[in-house]
Structures are given as C-alpha cells and as structure tokens.
Amino acid sequence: MEEVVKAILADVKENGDRALARYTEKFDHVALSEFRLSAADIENGFQQTAPEVIEALELAKANIVSFHEKQKQTGFVDAEKSGVIRGQLVLPMETVGIYVPGGTARYPSSVLMNALPAQIAGVKQIVMVTPSGPEGIPSAILAAAKIAGVDEIYQIGGAQAIAALAYGTESIPKVDKIVGPGNIFVATAKKILFGQVAIDMIAGPSEVVVLADESANPRFIAADLLSQAEHDTLARAILITTSQDLAQRVQTEVATQLALLPREEIARQAIEKHSAIFVVADIETQFALMNEIAPEHLEIQLNDPLSHLSRVKHAGSVFLGAYASEPLGDYLAGPNHVLPTSGTARFFSPLGVEDFIKRTAFISYTKEALALEKDAVMVLAREEGLEAHARAIQVRFEEELS
Amino acid sequence: MEEVVKAILADVKENGDRALARYTEKFDHVALSEFRLSAADIENGFQQTAPEVIEALELAKANIVSFHEKQKQTGFVDAEKSGVIRGQLVLPMETVGIYVPGGTARYPSSVLMNALPAQIAGVKQIVMVTPSGPEGIPSAILAAAKIAGVDEIYQIGGAQAIAALAYGTESIPKVDKIVGPGNIFVATAKKILFGQVAIDMIAGPSEVVVLADESANPRFIAADLLSQAEHDTLARAILITTSQDLAQRVQTEVATQLALLPREEIARQAIEKHSAIFVVADIETQFALMNEIAPEHLEIQLNDPLSHLSRVKHAGSVFLGAYASEPLGDYLAGPNHVLPTSGTARFFSPLGVEDFIKRTAFISYTKEALALEKDAVMVLAREEGLEAHARAIQVRFEEELS
Numbered sequence: 001m002e003e004v005v006k007a008i009l010a011d012v013k014e015n016g017d018r019a020l021a022r023y024t025e026k027f028d029h030v031a032l033s034e035f036r037l038s039a040a041d042i043e044n045g046f047q048q049t050a051p052e053v054i055e056a057l058e059l060a061k062a063n064i065v066s067f068h069e070k071q072k073q074t075g076f077v078d079a080e081k082s083g084v085i086r087g088q089l090v091l092p093m094e095t096v097g098i099y100v101p102g103g104t105a106r107y108p109s110s111v112l113m114n115a116l117p118a119q120i121a122g123v124k125q126i127v128m129v130t131p132s133g134p135e136g137i138p139s140a141i142l143a144a145a146k147i148a149g150v151d152e153i154y155q156i157g158g159a160q161a162i163a164a165l166a167y168g169t170e171s172i173p174k175v176d177k178i179v180g181p182g183n184i185f186v187a188t189a190k191k192i193l194f195g196q197v198a199i200d201m202i203a204g205p206s207e208v209v210v211l212a213d214e215s216a217n218p219r220f221i222a223a224d225l226l227s228q229a230e231h232d233t234l235a236r237a238i239l240i241t242t243s244q245d246l247a248q249r250v251q252t253e254v255a256t257q258l259a260l261l262p263r264e265e266i267a268r269q270a271i272e273k274h275s276a277i278f279v280v281a282d283i284e285t286q287f288a289l290m291n292e293i294a295p296e297h298l299e300i301q302l303n304d305p306l307s308h309l310s311r312v313k314h315a316g317s318v319f320l321g322a323y324a325s326e327p328l329g330d331y332l333a334g335p336n337h338v339l340p341t342s343g344t345a346r347f348f349s350p351l352g353v354e355d356f357i358k359r360t361a362f363i364s365y366t367k368e369a370l371a372l373e374k375d376a377v378m379v380l381a382r383e384e385g386l387e388a389h390a391r392a393i394q395v396r397f398e399e400e401l402s
Numbered sequence: 403m404e405e406v407v408k409a410i411l412a413d414v415k416e417n418g419d420r421a422l423a424r425y426t427e428k429f430d431h432v433a434l435s436e437f438r439l440s441a442a443d444i445e446n447g448f449q450q451t452a453p454e455v456i457e458a459l460e461l462a463k464a465n466i467v468s469f470h471e472k473q474k475q476t477g478f479v480d481a482e483k484s485g486v487i488r489g490q491l492v493l494p495m496e497t498v499g500i501y502v503p504g505g506t507a508r509y510p511s512s513v514l515m516n517a518l519p520a521q522i523a524g525v526k527q528i529v530m531v532t533p534s535g536p537e538g539i540p541s542a543i544l545a546a547a548k549i550a551g552v553d554e555i556y557q558i559g560g561a562q563a564i565a566a567l568a569y570g571t572e573s574i575p576k577v578d579k580i581v582g583p584g585n586i587f588v589a590t591a592k593k594i595l596f597g598q599v600a601i602d603m604i605a606g607p608s609e610v611v612v613l614a615d616e617s618a619n620p621r622f623i624a625a626d627l628l629s630q631a632e633h634d635t636l637a638r639a640i641l642i643t644t645s646q647d648l649a650q651r652v653q654t655e656v657a658t659q660l661a662l663l664p665r666e667e668i669a670r671q672a673i674e675k676h677s678a679i680f681v682v683a684d685i686e687t688q689f690a691l692m693n694e695i696a697p698e699h700l701e702i703q704l705n706d707p708l709s710h711l712s713r714v715k716h717a718g719s720v721f722l723g724a725y726a727s728e729p730l731g732d733y734l735a736g737p738n739h740v741l742p743t744s745g746t747a748r749f750f751s752p753l754g755v756e757d758f759i760k761r762t763a764f765i766s767y768t769k770e771a772l773a774l775e776k777d778a779v780m781v782l783a784r785e786e787g788l789e790a791h792a793r794a795i796q797v798r799f800e801e802e803l804s
Binding site (some may be wrong): 194202231319331335344350376 | 409425452454455457458459461462465468469472473475478480482486487488490491493495496507508509511526542578579596597599600603604621622625626628629631632633644659663664665668669707708712714715716717718719720721723724725726727728730731732733734735736737738742746747748749750751752754756760761762763765766767768769771772775777778779781782783785786787788789790791792793794795797798
C-alpha cells in the first residue's frame, strides 16, 4: 500500500497533469480534458439542490461562522523593556486544499466545516478536490462549496489528488495545507507528504461517550448512541452511567430503535462489537473513565451539566444536557465537526481557524538594550561551541578597524 | 532505515524496558540498571556548571517566560442566542516528552526553548530524554533542565526513546506529545508515530535571509550570515540587497571573518554550496524573493525596519534593525528558537504555548432553542443518508409512548 502510494506521488511530482489524467482515468473511470469545474457547473449544482437543503446549509453556515469568528487570534507587541520591542504576528496561510471524498456517500456539511474556518482565517485561495464518478459530483456538494465561498473545484481524487495539491501541477495549484477526510490511499498520501505540506489530523473511526444519571432520558440516549453507530461498523458508542436502571432501559431502547434504522446492519455491528454500557459507582468514576477514553464526542446528560464542564480533561466536543444531541453539533450548532478521534483528543483539537494561520515572531533591540544582554548571549553561544554566534554579537561592539 | 526504525518501535512496544535496555547498551554503549537520573545527579550537574552559564540561562529563562506568557490563550463562551450556550475550553496537555540529542554537541538553550512553553501552557508532567555517552550527560544540559523545571530525566535516546515515550514502558511514562530535535532515527520514529502521539515540526537545515540596503553594516551582516553557516554544512545564509556596493563588501567581510572561525570548515561548505547574495532592483523585489523562500530567520537591516514588517508573509522569526542579530534570538531575546525551516514557515509556526494545549468545544441548547433549528438538522442528516442522526433529533419532540 505505502509502496503503491509512493509510486503515485513520485509520478505526479514528475509528470504533473499527464500522470493526474492517467490515474483519474484508471481509478475514477473518467477521461477529463479539464480538471477544473466551470462556474456554470457549480451554479448548476446549486440550482439542482433542494431549497430546504440550501436553507439548512445557509443556517449551518451562519452558526459556523459566528462560532469560528470567536477563534480569531491577533498578534501582540510587547514594549515593556527599554529599547526592546518583541511581538508576534498572526498571518493566514495563502493557499489551502480541501479533500472531499467521492463514492456513494456525500457530506456537504463537511465542505462547510473545512472551508469556513479557512475563510475566516483569511486564506486567499481555497481549492477543493473531489473525484468525479460516472454521475459527476453530487449537487449538494457543489451547493455547499458555493455557499462556503469555494470557487475552485477540481475533479480529482485519491493519492494522485493529494500529490497534485502538495507539489502543484500545470493546472492544480500547490497548497500550503491539505485538510479533509479520505480513504486509506488519501490518508497514506497525506501522512507521507506531511512536512512537505501541512495536513490535518489522522482520522480514525468515530466515537461518542454519554455520561448520564438516573434523571436522563433513555430514548434520547439510545438515539444518540445509534446516530454514532450508524457511521461505521467500527464506530464506538459508550454509555457510562451511575444508574443500573438507566443502563437497562437504554439497552432495551437501543434494541428497539436499532431494528428500525435503514443502516441497521452497520449500526448493529458497531453496537455489538465496539460499544458498551458501563455502570459505575459515582460521578468521579464516570469522568475518570471518560477522560481515559478521551472521546471525540462527549454528551453530559447529568443534572446541571454545565457545572461539570471543569471535570473534562480530554474530549473533542462536549454536548451539555438533554437537548444538545450530538447530531446537532454534526450539522448545525456551529462548533466544528472535524474532531480528534480514537483518544487523540489528548493532544489534538477540533479543526478551527487556528489550523489555517501561522505565527511569526519579531524582535527589535537598540544598541543600548543589546549591550545589557550581550554577555549572556556570548556565554551561551560559547558554551554550545558556536563561536560565530558569539562573534555576531561581539562585532557590534568593536571599533571599526578601517 | 524505515524498516530498522519500525522494528525498534515494535520491539519497545512489545518488550518495554527490556528492549529499551538492550538498545541503550547496543547504541549508547552504557548498561543502565535505572534509566531515570536522580535528583542528586541533576543537582550535581547544576553545581558543576559555570556560574556565568547559570546566570545567562536564568536571564534567558526570564525573557522566554515573559514573551511566551503573552501567547497564553483563554477559552470563550458565547451566549448571544436565546437558550444556546456555545464555547471553547483551552486545556493543557497532561504529559509531554522532550528529546535532547546526545553526541558531542550540547544545546542547553534548546532545553529552555522546549520546556518553558510547555510549563507556561500548564503541562503537568514534562519528561526529558537524552542519551548518555560514556561521559554521562553534559552538566549544562542538567542545569538547563533544573532551571526550566524539568525534574524527570531519562538516559535514553534514539528511536527507542521515542518509542518509549509514545507507548510508555514500565519505567517511562507514555506522553501526549514529543518535541525536540534528533538525528535521522529520531526524526523517522517521530514521523511514523505521528497520530499515535503528537509531534513537533519536521526540522530541516537552518537558514537565514538578510534584507539590507546601502545603509547596512557589512561587518554585522557577514557575522550574522556566518553564525548561520556554522550550524551545518547544509545551512543556508542568504543576503538580498538593493546595493551592489554592500553586496561586494559583505562578500569580502565573509571571507575575512570565515578564515578566523573555529568551525571554518563547516561554515565554508555552507557558504560555498548553499548560500548566495542577490542584488535586486527594489524593496518590493527583496520582499517578494524573501517570501518565496519563506525563511526560518529573517533579518531586516533596512532603514526604518519596523515599517516594513507588514510586508512579511512567510517567515519564522524576524529580526529588525542592525542590533537584533540572529544569535540574540537564538539564545536570549525570548521568542522561541525552534522555528519552521526549509520553506515550511508557509504553514508551520515557531514552537510556542499553543503547541502544548488543545481546544475543546461545548454546546448547550434548551428544548426551545433546538426546536428552532431541528428541521435544518434533520434535512441535512437525511440529505447525507444518516437517518439515525435525524431520529436523534426527532425523538426529542415525540410524545412519550409509555
């Protein structure tokens, strides 16, 4: 697998569009004379999308934008010491690539979740790539792209699309960062190219942990667990409760609701093989176990849920109370749905504006300010055996010889 | 190489301390009964370090702390919409590992630059690993660790140390993130384990770009270029100037100063093979070329340097004016010296407090607030073919049947 991907990357790096066209024909079964979709194609997709979907995407956009606007950072300047200015700039990345998977599933919500934070960060050029099947690109994806302000869409996918974004080709711009989920070829290509280009997190199967007490509604909880389970046969849906009675009732409800789902088979495997209900002694144990799991999604269906927020050490996104159902966060509430999975909430964060900026430090010293600290610089430079470093300071205090 | 590293990682994952001891004996030629240094060992190293080095490290620490304190972020709460609370927590990582390379070079300044931002972020456990040679660990490294507040130091190195930190062993704690430079084995191990654990940037050779006009001092510039060049035969030192005369004088100065350096051979290779002086027409071209390079270090030795800061699009750390010599930033000014190299300043940032925190989003909705947005959630869920997502919302508005 890694060898296959490496060969594709090298080929696209070497042969650009020609290689890209070859792989697109081979894997996506389409022969393209032009990778880029026209504005008319995008507009057409928008027009073919049901009005209630457009309306829902617009509402989602408004909530995502108002939430992510609050993530914007500014730089700082520190001039507290005489003769010294120190500071930090926050600058947007220039060009970002968003990968949108093809296949039977279509996730217009992911287009919003990936593109809008980049826009808010101030990224100038947002490029979307997505493989085109025989039926083209789903209209809802094109509508979401238009709503999110993405105007460059290329019909390419797989490892070859990742290579094109990382290296650039005659028709595909080289980008600074690649975000968005993909199949194993896409994930492998991203991991190999990390460093050459920035990438987002490595995504694993999705999971939810629900913390509940006897006051919680078992029907709501069962429905939320199943919404997680329907994603993927490897998805994990976990309830941790202090109530034996609630545990029983949730189990019954899961069985009842599961039987009625269109994606019953997927959800059943996730529930039977990767999910669990834990009954524990107290609230401390609930949170200790949850923090051990470091879940992607956490629902706190306890009395006075907000009061427990400070117990959360590791979680991607937290849903407080009976009505903050996890799918509300997936689509509409505004926080990002691209979240750290499989325990990586210990060190990764939800996708956000932060992912599309970089920081630059700056300093300015007067000669007098440098004079006060020059000896310390030279001592450390010489301690580390870097004499030229010491001399770069020293030369500034020597008389001109000429 | 990758195969060798993968075998080491698998062995340490499987066999823990036993494998670690075996590799430490094989590669570092020391047989250890205990990996961890005692408090007495660390104190001893501190005592053996020259007082002026201790004093310089303390001054560096004060400047690093006062700068990085300004990077601290807080979360936010947004309660602008009736019945809706949305917000973001900023939480420290719990455990972080710092790799400090062994070998002949010793860089106590790197210990401060890696450990202090983690401390300021609120990381509870900062673990340092560094291979012990026959002469043990340099006392200045131990002194820097003590000054930086690192109290767990393990005498391990190489890919086996990275594996130990990523997986944990009987005696080495599993960490959330690994930072710090290392040789090719260390870098390869970090890249392979990325996702299992967070890592810092992939570091390449060091570089500086100096932008100067006819008012600049050629001796200062030559000294700064050479301080970069002495790092590594692959280091790049680049001057971009509008003055043919300055270019000439810098070239002469470089030759003069180079001949006097202890690390002349290294610096000469860097200067001859990887460095350059560009004479360009105007200030716009200077900045355009510099932004194309996206240098790790940027010196702006132009008239009124601060006025040009807004022209910087891609650079790790910027040094403004004749006295902000780059080595000042390496050791003492306060901004971090762990910087994006080889053009990665387009998308990576200097190491900072941000690298040791993660964000967690949260939402709370009342039933009434959810009622206003429920249709949009269900429309999008069904558009994406995720019926259980829609039902998780719907169930909250159905009459109880029992």
